[in-house]
Amino acid sequence: MENCLKALRATREWSQSDLAQRLGVSRQSVNAIETGKYDPSLPLAFRIAEVFGLSIEAIFESPTRG
């Protein structure tokens, strides 16, 4: 799933490890989500949105809308 996690992280000058710590997941998870290798569950997607203070739709692109 396409997302702007990397760009959002860059604006806050967070490394993948920084974001992983804030989310309580591994750095590998953040990397997999950023590169689109893994789609997070709804609870994790909500957690990501809360960390950035945005809505889920503002971070993740709907795969059906294209």
Next chain:
Amino acid sequence: MSRYRSPAIRRYTIRLAILMAAYLVTLFAAVRLLRSHMVEGPAAYALAILPALPVIGVFWAVMRLLIEEPDEYLRKLLVRQVMIATGFCLTVMTILEFLRNFDLLSSDSGGFGAIFYWFVGIAIGAIYNRITAGSVDGGC
């Protein structure tokens, strides 16, 4: 860079260390006592089964890790690793069984049973995860 180690992975590592130590002790005792015929009858059967218990414990520890690991992505990779191991083990055992059924292979397994092939499968699964998903901390 901090290395991810959840409490679940720490518990798994401790469980694995205890079970492996128990396996070595029970295997050593069983081989020594049974080869020297110091134990016979029903006790011999119990003693022969004893080293299998820590190995079964390893299966339990892996399954507990799958339940307890809070990181959903790592959990997915672990599930994939276990599925590769199970598939590999069943494939090898099925082939060996047919070769033995048609007397093309000795019935003596040489000590390499299902457990051995399952652990080989775990290693293959870890390599597959490493190739497709990069370095993964906390694998089985």
